[in-house]
Amino acid sequence: MSAPTQFRAGDSVVWNETLSYPPADGWVLKYRLLFAGATAVEIPSVASGDGYAVSIDASTSSAWVAGSATLVSWVERAAERITIGQMLVEILPDLGAIANYDGRTANQKALADAKAALSAYLASGRGHVAEYSIAGRTMKFRSMDEIAALVEHYERECAKDRAALALLDGGSPGRVMTRF
Incomplete structure (x- = not known):
C-alpha cells in the first residue's frame, strides 16, 4: 500500500496506488478507514491507467477524530474479493478548527515537567526530607540529583526527536563526512 501514514483532519488527500496483482482492468480498489470509537469511512478510488487514483476531500476528512486508525484496502470484481493490506495510520488534528492545541511531543512535555520540578x-530553599512514614504509609521524594538526571535524559530525548524531524524534512543529521 502506498497510502500516506498520516492524514490531517480537514485536509484534502490524494495519492496513486499501483498494484502488481491483480491488474486494474476490471477490478475496483476500495479503502476503509476504521476508527476505534467512531464510524468507519469508505474511501473510493478510480481507475487511472495501470493503477488507481484515490482522493479524499476536505469536507470528508474534517469529521475525522484525531488519533490512530486502521486503513484497509481490497479489490473487488463481481463476486471476487482480494484483501490488499492494512496499515496503522495517524489522524492529526485539524489545526484550523480547534481552539487549543499543545503540539509538544511527549518528551518535550516530560522535559518541561522535569524542569519545573x-x-x-x-526555589523552596529549605532542607528536603527524602522520605517519611505516617501510620504505616511511606512517602519517598526524589533527590535533586535524580531530578537533574531526569532533565538531562529528556534533553537528550528531545535532541533525538529534533534530529529525526530534521532528517524527515531533508535536513542534515549534524555530521558532514568527506572522502578523498
Missing part, C-alpha cells in the same frame, strides 16, 4: 525543588 527541579525549579520548584531549588
